[in-house]
Structures are given as C-alpha cells and as structure tokens.
Amino acid sequence: MCGCDLNDRPSKYWEYRPIARKEHVCCECGSKINIGERYYLLKGIWDGKFLTFKQCEICKKVWDEAMTSPEIECICLGELWETVGSDFEYAAF
Numbered sequence: 001m002c003g004c005d006l007n008d009r010p011s012k013y014w015e016y017r018p019i020a021r022k023e024h025v026c027c028e029c030g031s032k033i034n035i036g037e038r039y040y041l042l043k044g045i046w047d048g049k050f051l052t053f054k055q056c057e058i059c060k061k062v063w064d065e066a067m068t069s070p071e072i073e074c075i076c077l078g079e080l081w082e083t084v085g086s087d088f089e090y091a092a093f
Helices: 057-067 080-084
Strands: 012-016 040-046 049-055
Touching: 049 057, 057 080
Parallel strands: none
Antiparallel strands: 012 040, 040 049
C-alpha cells in the first residue's frame, strides 16, 4: 500500500485537518494525539481497500519538509521515520 510505484497510488485520496474529539495515535511516530489537538487525517482507496491514517502536527511538518528534498523519492504512509531517519528532525521545530 505504498504510493511509491505509480501502480500503488490510491484511486481516491482525501486529506483533512480536524480537531481531535477523542484520542488518536499518530501512524508515523506512535505518539498520542490528544483531544482538542489538530491532526492530519488522510483517507484513500488503495487496491480497492479504504484506509485511513492519522499524522500528528510534528510528523506532518517533517513529512512535508522531507518531500521537498531531492534525496527522498517517496515516503510510504506509516514509514516516515524509517525512511528519513534523523535527517529531518530539525523540521519538527
């Protein structure tokens, strides 16, 4: 379910930035997203399966920064830190 290959991209994709009404867990770092915090809700259909992912604000900032880097070709949802390592920690602050 990685979007690195053109054949693996979602057939539909939505991105929202809601305020948490209950606790969630970031799919990238595993941290808790507390009630009242903004987070990124990513929804899509991959291979006919509807999937959702939630990213905390910090991981989304790192994701966006890493995707502008010429060294990073692709980041699969849920694999941010495995892909970028500590190279983009500065983007979180």
